[in-house]
Amino acid sequence: MKHPIKNNVSWIGKIDWELRRFHGDEYSTHRGSTYNSYLIEAEKVAVIDTVWAPFAKEYVAQLEQAIDLGKIDYVIANHAEIDHSGALPELMRRIPDVPIYCTANGVKSLRGHYHQDWNFRPVKTGDKLSLGSKELIFVEAPMLHWPDSMFCYLTGDDILFSNDAFGQHYASEHMFNDLVDQAELMAECIKYYANILTPFSELVTKKIQEVLGFNLPVDTICTSHGVVWRDNPIQIVQRYLAWAEGYQENQISLVYDTMWNGTRIMAESIATGLREADPAVNLKLFNLAKSDRNDVITEIFKSRALIVGSPTINRGILTSIAGLLEEVKGLKFRNKKAAAFGCYGWSGESVKLLRERLESAGFPVVEDGLRCLWNPDREGVAACLEFGRRLAGLL
Ligand SMILES: Cc1cc2nc3c(=O)[nH]c(=O)nc-3n(C[C@H](O)[C@H](O)[C@H](O)COP(=O)(O)O)c2cc1C
Numbered sequence: 001m002k003h004p005i006k007n008n009v010s011w012i013g014k015i016d017w018e019l020r021r022f023h024g025d026e027y028s029t030h031r032g033s034t035y036n037s038y039l040i041e042a043e044k045v046a047v048i049d050t051v052w053a054p055f056a057k058e059y060v061a062q063l064e065q066a067i068d069l070g071k072i073d074y075v076i077a078n079h080a081e082i083d084h085s086g087a088l089p090e091l092m093r094r095i096p097d098v099p100i101y102c103t104a105n106g107v108k109s110l111r112g113h114y115h116q117d118w119n120f121r122p123v124k125t126g127d128k129l130s131l132g133s134k135e136l137i138f139v140e141a142p143m144l145h146w147p148d149s150m151f152c153y154l155t156g157d158d159i160l161f162s163n164d165a166f167g168q169h170y171a172s173e174h175m176f177n178d179l180v181d182q183a184e185l186m187a188e189c190i191k192y193y194a195n196i197l198t199p200f201s202e203l204v205t206k207k208i209q210e211v212l213g214f215n216l217p218v219d220t221i222c223t224s225h226g227v228v229w230r231d232n233p234i235q236i237v238q239r240y241l242a243w244a245e246g247y248q249e250n251q252i253s254l255v256y257d258t259m260w261n262g263t264r265i266m267a268e269s270i271a272t273g274l275r276e277a278d279p280a281v282n283l284k285l286f287n288l289a290k291s292d293r294n295d296v297i298t299e300i301f302k303s304r305a306l307i308v309g310s311p312t313i314n315r316g317i318l319t320s321i322a323g324l325l326e327e328v329k330g331l332k333f334r335n336k337k338a339a340a341f342g343c344y345g346w347s348g349e350s351v352k353l354l355r356e357r358l359e360s361a362g363f364p365v366v367e368d369g370l371r372c373l374w375n376p377d378r379e380g381v382a383a384c385l386e387f388g389r390r391l392a393g394l395l
């Protein structure tokens with residue numbers, strides 16, 4: 001399981017081909033993931049991060065094959081989340097006195113998770129740890145994406161260990177960004193950004209500018225999930241800068257749910273009207289109940305506008321849509337307009353509720369929205385077509 005990365009730096013993580021859900025059940029991982037841990041065997045030996053708890057025993061056994069555990073001088077914990085710190089208890093049981101370098105917040109969250117008094121050495125931005133001929137420089141990265149997150153940089157090899165930043169849930173035996181399918185790789189990168197990092201976009205821009213300001217050459221970026229960026233690693237930094245700035249493509253997502261298909265007929269008719277008026281726009285329709293929520297969130301992130309539909313149910317909206325709007329609110333998407341629609345039978349609250357929720361999630365709503373009584377008839381369909389044409393000029 002030891003794979004050479006560069007000179008005396010190796011990957012010693014775990015490729016998790018089976019993983020299909022992450023963060024409990026919150027995040028779909030269609031292509032598995034990896035938990036990347038790194039071993040630096042300079043005059044001093046350092047281990048950077050570990051793996052997720054279920055693989056703790058396997059990890060320490062593999063590490064022991066790679067190196068005599070007694071030779072490890074330092075452990076670096078860039079992030080206390082369990083997918084990276086989960087094997088620490090197993091490792092520290094074997095090397096209890098070895099110092100753990102992490103941020104002050106890292107001490108708090110590692111203690112909070114494992115309730116152990118390990119030999120913590122809190123570090124701040126600019127602090128250095130000599131490994132002999134090379135050194136590690138620490139960079140705090142609070143809220144990217146936890147208060148404890150940090151990066152570290154290895155001089156001599158010019159490697160940035162960025163932890164979750166620039167990572168993606170993508171299992172591959174190839175390890176390096178230039179060896180994998182580029183479309184798959186970028187799809188997983190943007191999904192990771194859209195679903196996890198968008199709330200912190202302002203911090204992403206600032207942190208990247210800060211790190212670029214150090215004028216340290218970056219030859220390789222070793223993240224904590226997915227591939228190592230060795231071929232033009234700045235490409236992913238540039239993608240992050242673009243994604244952090246109110247990202248949008250010429251795409252509109254129509255996301256709906258329906259009980260008896262009326263709201264689906266509305267969605268398809270609105271799309272027809274929109275396409276007539278704006279043939280260039282990439283329109284994508286999703287019945288949310290039949291789609292993967294995280295993939296839909298990624299499509300919304302790529303869109304310039306979101307059109308949401310739900311019938312009225314018990315004076316409210318369908319739960320799939322309510323859940324989506326709750327999640328999207330937390331993700332703080334910017335620079336995307338919105339509109340709402342839906343069928344109803346008597347009281348018909350859904351469209352107003354959708355409008356309110358969209359507004360509270362930070363989406364400017366361009367129209368009052370469109371309601372159809374029961375299943376749309378010829379007139380109802382005509383109203384949807386007209387609504388779509390009108391939206392083309394507003395979104
Ligand atoms: C369980 C249930 C509860 C409903 N509650 C309401 C309601 O509170 N107010 C209302 O206007 N219509 C209500 N309706 C009627 C639906 O909004 C109506 O059937 C609509 O045409 C369904 O749209 P759909 O074909 O997109 O599912 C309810 C329907 C069902 C099945």
Ligand SMILES: [Fe+2]
Pocket residue numbers: 079081145164
């Ligand atoms: Fe994390």
Ligand SMILES: [Fe+2]
Pocket residue numbers: 081083084164224225
């Ligand atoms: Fe992670």
